[in-house]
Amino acid sequence: MTRPTMADVAARAGVSRALVSLVMRGSPKVSAQRRQAVLRAAEELGYSPHAMARSLASRTSTLLGVMVSDLHNAFFAxxxxxxxxxASDRGFELIINTGGRRAARERRAVASLLSFRPAGLALLGPVVAASVIADAAGSTPVVLVARSCRLSTVDSINDDGRVGSGLAVNHLVRLGHSRIVHFDGGSGSQAAQRRRGYVAAMRAHGLEPVVLHSEYTDTAGARTVARLLERFDPLPTAIVAANDVNAIGAISALDAVGLRVPGDISVIGYDNTSLSALAHIGLTTIDQPRHDMGRLAAEALLQRVRHGRTAPVHHLLRPTLVERASTAAPPGRPARGRRQGGAG
Amino acid sequence: MTRPTMADVAARAGVSRALVSLVMRGSPKVSAQRRQAVLRAAEELGYSPHAMARSLASRTSTLLGVMVSDLHNAFFAxxxxxxxxxASDRGFELIINTGGRRAARERRAVASLLSFRPAGLALLGPVVAASVIADAAGSTPVVLVARSCRLSTVDSINDDGRVGSGLAVNHLVRLGHSRIVHFDGGSGSQAAQRRRGYVAAMRAHGLEPVVLHSEYTDTAGARTVARLLERFDPLPTAIVAANDVNAIGAISALDAVGLRVPGDISVIGYDNTSLSALAHIGLTTIDQPRHDMGRLAAEALLQRVRHGRTAPVHHLLRPTLVERASTAAPPGRPARGRRQGGAG
DNA sequence: CCAACAAATTAGAGCGCTCCAATGCTGTAA
DNA sequence: TTACAGCATTGGAGCGCTCTAATTTGTTGG
Known part of the structure; x- marks a missing residue:
């Protein structure tokens, strides 16, 4: 029942425990003959090194702690x-728990992860106080994802919501739009930045920004369209929605009153969720490089671990425009294909 | 830099290391006075026990290994x-890696998890050979999720795809439908079970099953509608789609030729993805209790760990019907509200 | 044939903890 | 007073490994 240890392998191979250790760590200073003997003995016994014992003895860890505010959320997943x-590419394992967006639970979650003395700690969308983060950073490298916090001791990975909204506005302006409104995300995360990006981009084009309060839900998107219809005449020709779900709600509300997207009005989402990619919906949207954010977070930690970097890095990733079928030239303009610009 | 150990706390509190250990484990056989002293010393030094050392010494683990075939997939997330x-409710942590649906990588992933000597191992949708699973089960409790494999040593958690399709058919029959077709999921996971459930339920109602080959994508759903329109006259009055995405594709294709859902034809999805809940879509669908599956998997492991259960358990969860706006009585029948039955 | 050196191997302490057996300490009964 | 509980406390071995320093082995040159 109990698994074999290094001593068992050593006994079977007729060598010392230290030699087995060297073989297991792939040391070059072992004769080919002994190496074979050890490997065979290990194979026969079904031996594999005990990662925790190894970690304890070597005072190093191959564990990266990850505190996720919410795994349910596709973004964090x-x-x-x-x-x-x-991590797995570099021989590390992830040890994960969640904080449920509650500071107290997050604090406990972080403490629990730290009790394993991980090589590093990634906090995804934490709501916990900066002091807790600073504390953690005192005992292991820390990287923050989707949370800015300019401590001099932690790295951070964020996407630039301002740039994203700017891309959306630029795309619409290029198509010929000038009456472009923004449905904002209320108090949702990143909403303020997206709003600022929209306003700045509009001003940069000499256009009047119009922000309608909304939320990150489809029903909010639909409600905001209703307000739009009441208050605006003429209607705007394009909407920069708070996110994809909000855009879907807006589109269905427009559809319900006989307005065609993109024929009468263009709509652009944000997040590039799997939703937006459905052929039926074909939503033009802004993609956040979520997967890359995870990769960069891991890289940041491993750089500190393996290369002893101490200066903080702060990545601000550029989102990109994903053009699909919900945006086109405004009505009255020559109808062009979905591709703007180009030689045609 | 280096964190304080039990010896540091003991020295500061003026007691032995063993006493500190007792306090840390909440033993009742410590005088209140010493306990206070130890706790204060720990507090002052910022001491917290080293989980790995603890685990090594006590030969127990608070780690549950989780091998996910694909975290990208919302189902597994x-x-x-x-x-x-x-797990966190019971004081356990998750240690996670992925196998990318490739047997060789999964095998390595499992080995890597086992090297931490976890208290248990959950395999989510593994494609690896049964022998690998049996091996793992030899050294720690194992639970399989979304993969049936009747080894006598492992637990399993699955949803019953047959029951789910049966629910869909029953729902439609209750609404008055009799010409009900199934768009199947081809060779996708669970597709065969859903197909069988559909066929069995139709037969049980004395109806003729009609299965059209399709896939788990929206474009496939649309293509299959095209085939339906070519080949069937009269058209069926209801479609049991392969999954939600397939249903969305079907609905948009029906919409494109002027057929109304649910006015002309009812459509029912499968999976209850966040997609189906959008107000705009309002897809009637079958819900798999994904979250519960995770909970049950953890419970299964912990029962073996804490209560020494050895007999395997195999949970086959009942999916449930989530009624929304894409199903109604067939045309020609008295139009009723969305709720069938009842006193009204 | 032995010193000198490099290469291969090993002994043993130690990582931070748990756990068992042993110790000290009080108070009560004989 | 001694004996003996009963409780609180402690020493020390040991969990499975790594790592340093020491030892053994093998090779070469004088």
Whole structure:
């Protein structure tokens, strides 16, 4: 029942425990003959090294702690996926727990992860106080994802919500739009940045920004369309929605009153969820490189671990425009194909 | 830099290391006075026990290994969420890696998890050979999720795809439908079971089953509608789609030729993805209790760990019908509200 | 044939903890 | 006073490994 240990392998191979240790760690200073003997003995006994004992003895860890505010959220699940990819590639494992967006639970979750003395700690969308983060950073490298916090001791990975909204506005302006409104995400995360990006981009084009309060849900998107119809005449020709779900709600509300997307009005989402990619919906949207964020987070930790970097890095990733079928030239303009610009 | 150990706390509190150990484990056989002293010393030094050293010494683990075939997939992400909920509730942590649906990688992933000597191992949708699973089960409790494999040593958690399709058919029959077709999921996971459940339920109602080959994508759903329109006259009055995405594709294709859902034809999905809940779509669908599957998986492991259960358990969860707006009585029948039955 | 050196191997302490057996300490009964 | 509980406390071995320093083995040159 109890698994074989290094001593068992050593006994079977007729060598010392230390030699088995060297073989297991792939040391070059072992004769080919003994190596074979050890490997065979290990094979026969079904031996594999005990990672915890190894970690304790060597005072190093191959564990990366990950505190996810909410795994249910597809955004974080993909970040974790990216983290895992890099980690396992480099021989590290992820140890994960969640904080449920509650500071007290997050604090306990972080403490629990730290009790394993991980090589590093990634906090995904934490709501916990900066002091807790600083504390953690005192005992292991820490990287923050989707949370900015300019401590001098932690790395951070964020996407640039301002740039994203700017891309959306630029795309619409290029198509010929000028009456472009923004449905904002209220108090949701990143909403403020997206709003600022929209306003800045509009001003940069000499256009008047119009922000309608909304939320990150489809019903909010639909309600905001209703307000739009009441208050605006003429209607705007394009909507920069708070996110994809909000855009879907807006589109269905427009559809319900006989307005065609993109024929009468263009709509652009944000997040590039799997939703937006459905052929039926074909939503033009802004993609956040979630997977890359996870990868970069892992890289940041491993750089500190393996290369002893101490200066903080702060990645601000550029989102990209994913053009699909919900945007086109405004009505009255020459109808062009979905591709703007180009030689045709 | 280096964190304080038990010896540091003992020295500061003026007691032995063993006493500190007792206090840390909450033993009742410590005088209140010493306990205070130890706790204060620990507090002052910022001491917290080293989980790995503890685990090594006590020959127990508070780690549950989780091998996910694909975290990118929302289904598994939610299962992990359920696992995590129960685990952290019981003082366990999850250690996670992925196998990318490739047997060789999965084998390595499992080995890597086992090297931490976890208290148990959950395999989510593994494709690896049964022998590998049996091996793992030799050294720690194992639970399989979304993979049936009747080894006598492992537990399993699955949803019953046959029951789910049966629910869909029953629902439609109750609404008055009799010409009900199934778009199947081809060779996708669970597709065969859903197909069998559909066929069996139709036969049970004395109806003729009609299965059209399709796939788990929206474009496949649309293509299959095209085939339906070519070949069937009269058209069926209801479609049991392969899954939600397939249903969305079907609905948009029906919409494109002027057929109304549910006015002209009812459509029912499968999976209850976040997609189906959008107000705009309002897809009637079959819900798999993903979160519960994760919870049950964790419970199964912990029962073996804590209560020494050895007999395998095999949970086959009943999916449930989630009624929304894409199903109604067939045309020609008295139009009723969305709720069938009842006193009204 | 032996010193000198490099390469291969090993003994043993130690990582931070748990756990068992042993110790000290009080108070009560004989 | 001694004996003996009963409880609180402690010493020390040991969990499975790594790592340093020491030892053994093998090779070469004088």
């Amino acid at each position: 993909e970040v974790v996926d990216g983290l895992e990819e890099v | 939610e299962v992990v969420d359920g696992l995590e909920e129960v």
